[in-house]
Amino acid sequence: MMIPFSKMHGLGNDFVVVDERVARHGLTPVRIAALADRHRGIGCDQFVVLRPACREGADVFVRFFNADGSESGACGNASRCVADLLWRGDGRRRNVLQTRAGLLPAAVDEAGLVTVDMGPPALDWGDVPLAEPVDTLHLPLPGDPAAVSMGNPHATFFLADMLDLDPVVAGPLLEHDPLFPERANIGFAQVLSREAMRLRVWERGSGLTLACGSGACAAVVNAVRRGLVARTCRVEMDGGALSITWREEDGHVLMTGPATTSFVGSFDPEAYPS
Numbered sequence: 001m002m003i004p005f006s007k008m009h010g011l012g013n014d015f016v017v018v019d020e021r022v023a024r025h026g027l028t029p030v031r032i033a034a035l036a037d038r039h040r041g042i043g044c045d046q047f048v049v050l051r052p053a054c055r056e057g058a059d060v061f062v063r064f065f066n067a068d069g070s071e072s073g074a075c076g077n078a079s080r081c082v083a084d085l086l087w088r089g090d091g092r093r094r095n096v097l098q099t100r101a102g103l104l105p106a107a108v109d110e111a112g113l114v115t116v117d118m119g120p121p122a123l124d125w126g127d128v129p130l131a132e133p134v135d136t137l138h139l140p141l142p143g144d145p146a147a148v149s150m151g152n153p154h155a156t157f158f159l160a161d162m163l164d165l166d167p168v169v170a171g172p173l174l175e176h177d178p179l180f181p182e183r184a185n186i187g188f189a190q191v192l193s194r195e196a197m198r199l200r201v202w203e204r205g206s207g208l209t210l211a212c213g214s215g216a217c218a219a220v221v222n223a224v225r226r227g228l229v230a231r232t233c234r235v236e237m238d239g240g241a242l243s244i245t246w247r248e249e250d251g252h253v254l255m256t257g258p259a260t261t262s263f264v265g266s267f268d269p270e271a272y273p274s
């Protein structure tokens with residue numbers, strides 16, 4: 001049985017988006033990794049599964065799976081893509097995504113840019129999570145990173161120059177550091193001004209991506225906590241820029257940026273190992 005999918009991306013961070021029909025064929029980590037494979041499968045950074053919402057006030061339940069088959073509670077760029085997909089489907093510019101990290105209100109503006117309320121960051125060590133009670137603003141690691149959770153774990157390193165560290169070399173080691181019992185997404189940031197930063201992210205389970213939405217949120221939260229940037233900051237990544245605001249009134253983090261459908265297709269799940 002062929003399953004339809006939408007191939008989408010947020011600033012080059014790319015996704016295969018399917019609905020729950022795929023789940024009937026057994027969606028194992030092995031099969032997700034095979035589908036995400038860029039040579040033998042469809043290829044993507046994350047595999048996104050839509051199901052009917054089961055919480056009051058939500059329009060859809062979204063699950064995010066990394067290219068290695070692991071599940072994440074949050075994916076900012078994919079959340080914008082799902083909001084865009086819903087708008088194109090039902091004509092409603094405002095929708096609410098149910099995720100493992102909570103209910104995320106989303107809105108598509110007249111220019112087609114999507115804003116997702118990513119909710120409040122979790123700042124306590126136990127919520128990131130970390131393996132021991134430490135100050136999340138200054139982790140006991142070389143490079144003195146800060147850590148938060150945006151529904152998924154992030155560590156942010158602030159570099160004088162982006163060229164000081166190669167994410168492809170440092171990223172995998174840090175992703176698997178014992179301080180991160182659930183691994184972590186590793187951000188490498190260079191503050192450019194009070195209103196702008198450069199960021200590259202080695203993503204847990206997917207490697208270096210062209211953009212990372214939750215990583216951009218985490219980097220701005222960590223930079224504000226350190227007094228490095230204002231609460232609204234432009235985050236410039238290899239694939240493009242997002243606008244992030246850590247709202248003072250309620251502590252929620254708003255992320256605004258584009259969402260793009262590259263193509264649609266279909267695949268036979270049984271053709272992939274499970």
Ligand SMILES: N[C@H](CCC[C@H](N)C(=O)O)C(=O)O
Pocket residue numbers: 013045046064066071072073074075076077078152153185203204205206209211212213214215
């Ligand atoms: N690799 C992340 C999930 C995807 C995050 C990223 N693609 C985004 O846009 O937020 C994790 O395992 O927590």
